Amino acid sequence: MASEAVLKYLVDTNRPYSCADVTVNLRGAFPKSAIQKALDALSEAGKIKCKLYGKQKVYAAIQLDTVTEESDKTDYDALFKTLTQELADKTNALKTVEINLKNLTSTPTTDSAKTNIDEIKNRTEATEKKLEILKTSTEVVSVEEKKIIMTEHEKLLKEYR
Template sequence: MASEAVLKYLTDTNRPYSCADVTTNLRGAYTKTAVQKALDSLSEAGKIRCKLYGKQKVYVAIQLDTIDGDSDIEDYDNQLKNLTQSIADRTNALKMAETNLKSLTSAPTTESAITEIDEIKKRLEKHEMKLNNLRSSTEIISADEKNKILNEFDTFFREYRKRKRISNDMIEAILEGYPKSKKTFLEEFCIETDEMVDFKIMSNS
């Protein structure tokens, strides 16, 4: 009879199958209608379990020596949901890490940025000192020479602001993945900001 064959197949395989699966796996020994009737009869008799996944019914044999297996079947949906969420979380984390890495690799290294900042500060201090000496000097200079000096100062001032902005952007990019505070980061890498050393420079405008 179809019921005996279907029950034996589900018991032997110990896996959930739909009516179509059982019909196919029994190699056409019984029609789909006969298999469906057998599954319904076995389910009503309590010999197999019927689970509804969406619009599809899935059947599984009740194994007397593995009662705990029923809870595993009931938990399939939760496991799938948790795994799907876990994959989504890891995918988002990977995208963020790739974005941070791209930002960091495209920016100057910490060492080169510090070196450039120090060099610019020295050049600015040198030119500021020269400018202050010229401003306080009673020696008359031509308008052209004065304009040349002021233009050079403006050039260096713009470069100073540009490099300072680059340095701040680089530090902020690093801090996105840095586990500690900005103050701790600056102390660990021996970085001094203009505000920390009270360095101020005024534009010529």
Template sequence: MANEAVLKYLTDTNRPYSCADVTVNLRGAFTKSAIQKALDYLSENGKIKCKLYGKQKVYAIVQTDVVVEGDNDIDDYDNLVKTLTQSIADKSNSLKTAEANLKQLTAAPTTDSAKVQIQDIKNKLQKLQNKLDTLRSSSEIVSTEEKKIILSEHDKFLREYRRRKRISSEMLDAVLEGYPKSKKNLLEELCLETDEMADFKLVAS
């Protein structure tokens, strides 16, 4: 039963704990509600002591070998409160960091979407590059206005390519923070190629 298990745990450890601590440390053997009922029962029957710190109830086994009741466990209670306070602060900071990372990853495109976008940009850039090479080698005269339009389109795609490449790099870096292997292994698993791997050379206008 929960009563015996809780009493044995508090006796064996001989340290003060909250209901949540006991529930976790008993590794799910009983529900938190059952643990709380057991603690209340044991406290009401004088088997354990209950002290209230703010809204936090802390329980400890009754010490039978103390001269002045409560004197020897004050430090333990104070240390527990400090530990719990620090634990809450650490978990709050971890939660904020996790939420920030989640927001960043959610805003970034998915891997499949990024692959499609990068390939689309590469294809468009290659077509523009081919057209530009043809125009440069052609003996036909291109008007100044047409040249401006071509160069403007080239610059537009160039900027877009660089922007999406930066987004893809940031997304890849974010994944690598929790990836146990190297960047090369990750690229191979995702079937991705960098510009260098594909021997893609960008020509600026």
């Protein structure tokens, strides 16, 4: 009975204990001598391991369902590589989609493009009308006025330089 309780306790906690620790942790359900006998019997039966540290014996449950470290390590390495590659692929796809979105949002919508075209047509028509008025105008600048304007222009140009 004590051996069953001790084995269950060691397997559940899954860490090493001395005889005194097991007695205290089982809250005095069994006397220390009974727990010591149970631990020694379980150790001889091969259900738990016993290690000596100086004068003290330490007992631990045998772990049967452990995975070998090398295969576990390679599995995680392969998983890490695949996840890293997948992350890089998704990051590149995200960048491409963001660039596409930026291009689409920067281009004008159909309605705004139509209004821009209408505004440009109106300005072009106004400029053409003005040009036509200037072409048909009979107002001519006299030679003296032209000379005055040119000298003023040269003077301002010299000051600018």
